[in-house]
Amino acid sequence: MRLVILIASLLILAEPSNSAASDQPGSSCDDLGALAADPLRQSEPVEFQDIHANQLINACRAAIASATKPQDRARYYLQLGRGQLRDGDSKGAISSFHKSASFAYPAGYFALGVAYLLGDDVEKDDAKAKDYLLLALDNNVIWAAKALSALHENKASEFYDVERAENYLTLFQDSRF
Numbered sequence: 001m002r003l004v005i006l007i008a009s010l011l012i013l014a015e016p017s018n019s020a021a022s023d024q025p026g027s028s029c030d031d032l033g034a035l036a037a038d039p040l041r042q043s044e045p046v047e048f049q050d051i052h053a054n055q056l057i058n059a060c061r062a063a064i065a066s067a068t069k070p071q072d073r074a075r076y077y078l079q080l081g082r083g084q085l086r087d088g089d090s091k092g093a094i095s096s097f098h099k100s101a102s103f104a105y106p107a108g109y110f111a112l113g114v115a116y117l118l119g120d121d122v123e124k125d126d127a128k129a130k131d132y133l134l135l136a137l138d139n140n141v142i143w144a145a146k147a148l149s150a151l152h153e154n155k156a157s158e159f160y161d162v163e164r165a166e167n168y169l170t171l172f173q174d175s176r177f
Contacts, residue, residue, distance in 0.1 A: 026072060028059035033079035037143035038107035040075060048086065056083030074105030081111060090121040101132070106139035114147055126157045145172035 027043070033056040036045035060080035067073040081096030094115055100108025113132030116125045129151055136144035145168045151157055152165035 026063040026067065026076065029056065029063040029076050029079050032056040032059055033082045035078060035082060035107055037110055037141055038075070038078065039140045039142075040071070040106065042075070048082070051082060051086040053083045053087035056080070057087065070103045071105065074100045074103030074108055077103075078105060078108050078111060094121050106136050106141045109133070109139070110136035110141045110144050110147070113144060117147055117151055126151060126154075126159055130159060142172060142175045145169070145175070 030041065030043040032046065033051060034041040034043040034045045036047075038045075057080060060076045060083060063076040064073055064080065067076060077096045077100035081093040081100065084090070084093040084096060094112075097108055097111040097115065101112050102108075109132045113129050113136055115122050115129075116132060117129035118124065130148070133144040133148050133151070137148065149165045149168035149172065152159055152161045152168060154160060
């Protein structure tokens, strides 16, 4: 549940999408579930609470089946995971995020980093969280800086470092807009 809350509140702040889903599976998946934190998204971002889970899941499954480009398939898996989270299927979402990351998709790394940071439906692992979030940040997912800040400000983490936490937060704030 914390994964859903963090992704919804920390990482998915965006304007609601004004575009209607088209008849194409890929653009439907994009239009129904684009993630604000994804620098490679193809549509206007959709806030987590505005996701229509069943529509998004169906559109993304169709898009995955018909995708010819690995990057598209990776993006569809990420968005499928968002639909699964919205539907309450956290384990399915984690699986979809792993598939997205297996294509070296930046926002897939980000989603896994957040999952390992929180430890919901996967074993909490700060080292894996840090590795995935750094991969995401290195690939222009600026929201990863905010998550890295949270990791480094946690006194229980082996990576506790107030200065580093502040530096990541500043990077996020300076780059966000």
